[in-house]
Amino acid sequence: MKKIEAIIRPEKLDAVKNALEDAGFIGLNIVHVTGRGVQKGIVHGGRGGETYTVDMLPKLKIDVVVRDADAQKAVDAIIGAAKTGNIGDGKIFIMPVEDVIRVRTGERGEDAV
Ligand SMILES: Nc1ncnc2c1ncn2[C@@H]1O[C@H](COP(=O)(O)OP(=O)(O)OP(=O)(O)O)[C@@H](O)[C@H]1O
Numbered sequence: 001m002k003k004i005e006a007i008i009r010p011e012k013l014d015a016v017k018n019a020l021e022d023a024g025f026i027g028l029n030i031v032h033v034t035g036r037g038v039q040k041g042i043v044h045g046g047r048g049g050e051t052y053t054v055d056m057l058p059k060l061k062i063d064v065v066v067r068d069a070d071a072q073k074a075v076d077a078i079i080g081a082a083k084t085g086n087i088g089d090g091k092i093f094i095m096p097v098e099d100v101i102r103v104r105t106g107e108r109g110e111d112a113v
């Protein structure tokens with residue numbers, strides 16, 4: 001199994017959630033995060049020509065655990081809904097998950113995802 005952690009623009013939440021649901025991925029977590037990418041935030045221009053930098057931006061992190069065979073499908077759904085083509089579109093991290101347990105039934109592994 002894989003855990004997909006996708007950092008997205010907050011305004012893309014509904015689109016990404018719907019795309020994941022349409023692709024068959026229902027269970028997920030949304031985490032509010034504050035972060036920065038390679039641009040180190042964004043520079044704002046003031047009226048008098050002065051500028052200031054906001055170096056940590058609010059983003060959302062979507063955590064979704066999927067079967068190994070479904071990982072690419074989930075990633076494609078996220079990218080399809082989250083991408084604008086502009087800087088700050090986000091980033092996706094994929095990591096292995098050792099085990100999953102459904103508390104109600106005791107099912108484990110891919111049966112429990
Ligand atoms: N290397 C990283 N490790 C952890 N979180 C990151 C990393 N890079 C980006 N993030 C998180 O993802 C958010 C969005 O990053 P962003 O899309 O700006 O990445 P980028 O690498 O700067 O790409 P781009 O050039 O398209 O903006 C950041 O605000 C931060 O929360």
Ligand SMILES: [Mg+2]
Binds near residue numbers: 036040087088089
């Ligand atoms: Mg960036």
